[in-house]
Amino acid sequence: MTMGSRGLLQGVLAVGLVLYAALGNWRAMGGPSVPATSSAARADEAGALDTASQVERGRYLARAGDCESCHTAPGGKPYAGGRAIATGFGTVVAPNITPDRETGIGGWSADTFYRAMHEGLDDEGHHLYPAFPYPWFTRVTRADVLAIKAYLDTVPAVRQEDQPPHLAWWATRPLLGAWNAINFDAGEYKADPRRSAAWNRGAYLVEGLGHCSACHGAKGPLGGVHEHRPFEGSRTPDGWYAPSLGGSTREGLGRWSVDDIVEYLKTGSNARTAPAGEMREVVEDSTRWLTDADLHAVAVYLKSLPPSNQRDADVPALDGARLQRGEALFTDQCTGCHMRDGGGVPGVFPALAGSSAVQASDPSTLLRVVLDGARIPATQAKPTALAMPAFGWKLDDAEVADVVSYIRSAWGNRAPAVNAAAVADARAHTDREARSR
């Protein structure tokens, strides 16, 4: 779809939303609806707020929710806000959530904080944009939300004013009432008694604080996660591709064991792959801090997801001339590390044969790795960071398209060929990021 027709479609949808809202056919648009808690429970909460163990639990849960990463500007003070979060419609700047009473959330009550996490409303009852992952955080229990608040109350207060969002003209806060009616379903996680305790813990983390489908879920035209394809993979507004986490064997976790998933989320790489894009930050700031038991639970849950629909469908073979050009480039540029059979060197250079990153239906992440290079994240468990060199300066768009199309069809791999226009598009994203560094 061209940008113009996409903008038009979004405009039409926005007008539809306004009409829908005008019909009054949505749930309360901002009126406080704080869940009732008994006064005894409130007294308990107040007492518990002081305990060091609650603060520690809150620190852990805040990592599971990756709060600091979004709420800290590059080089800025922790939790003081100022980082611009990209959406399909512009950017929303994360606010200051330090305990400063004037510019942060120091004056917020437990109920106000819970309502923000549970319903996506600020202290005055205005809608918050879903760039704040409240559609996932709503699944988090009140006890866990209040532990996070207890922890946030202990971080140093910083005086720093919030900045306004930069969004499409029609993407106003009141409209979010209608957005919520379509895309948002408030409610804490309900355990499935037919499943194991580990599965339920994993589902709670993945669908709640982890907000994994915020990136990995297929999206509707207004950016909401597709109800029936929550883990089918999608392109992020920053131009990476978060692949399907379902059970397919080409793109997906079908070939990964529970231990492979744990190792990836804990150490930032496994024998199969290493994150290079946005997942790198997720591992560094969030998943690597989780306990082995929680990571195991996450993996058990992910392994239970069904294969996504069309990812294993057959694609036409690459034409002979492109195959030859791609293979020649691969032999020259890549075999030194990834080996002629695409098998890589276990623990050093990832295998490209059988790789889900290589065979992803959308090649955005793959192209950016080849253009810009990548470095395996350094974690406690694996301190040395290995690098994949950048080829963007060396190969032109057509050459990158050829070598990438080759590795997507060699050694039993199967994924659609990539054209030079897609390479140019990925190059535009890497250039933009290089300029902002």
Ligand code: HEC
């Ligand atoms: C993906 C980025 C992202 C993550 C992760 C994230 N937030 Fe936010 N948060 C935002 C953005 C953006 C806003 C502002 C939304 C708006 O302006 O409507 C926000 C708003 C908030 C607000 C409302 C503050 C106010 O002044 O109105 C609170 C409270 C908050 N976040 C807490 C948290 C907590 C706690 C976590 C971790 C559990 C968290 N956030 C994780 C991006 C994020």
Ligand code: HEC
């Ligand atoms: C901010 C967006 C974002 C969030 C949130 C996110 N991911 Fe990812 N994820 C990605 C991207 C992009 C990739 C592609 C690899 C890369 O970054 O280089 C990826 C890759 C992965 C992979 C490797 C898949 C493969 O086939 O190679 C796994 C496993 C994964 N993510 C699990 C998770 C889990 C579990 C969560 C939630 C705890 C999560 N992700 C949250 C963006 C995200």
Ligand code: HEC
């Ligand atoms: C000097 C060694 C070296 C060379 C040469 C090299 N790579 Fe890599 N490559 C790496 C390393 C190390 C990684 C892991 C880095 C990461 O993903 O964070 C990697 C990762 C990758 C990945 C991501 C795989 C995955 O599943 O995460 C792809 C795709 C890739 N390389 C393709 C290529 C192509 C195509 C070429 C030739 C044009 C090439 N590489 C040349 C070292 C190399």
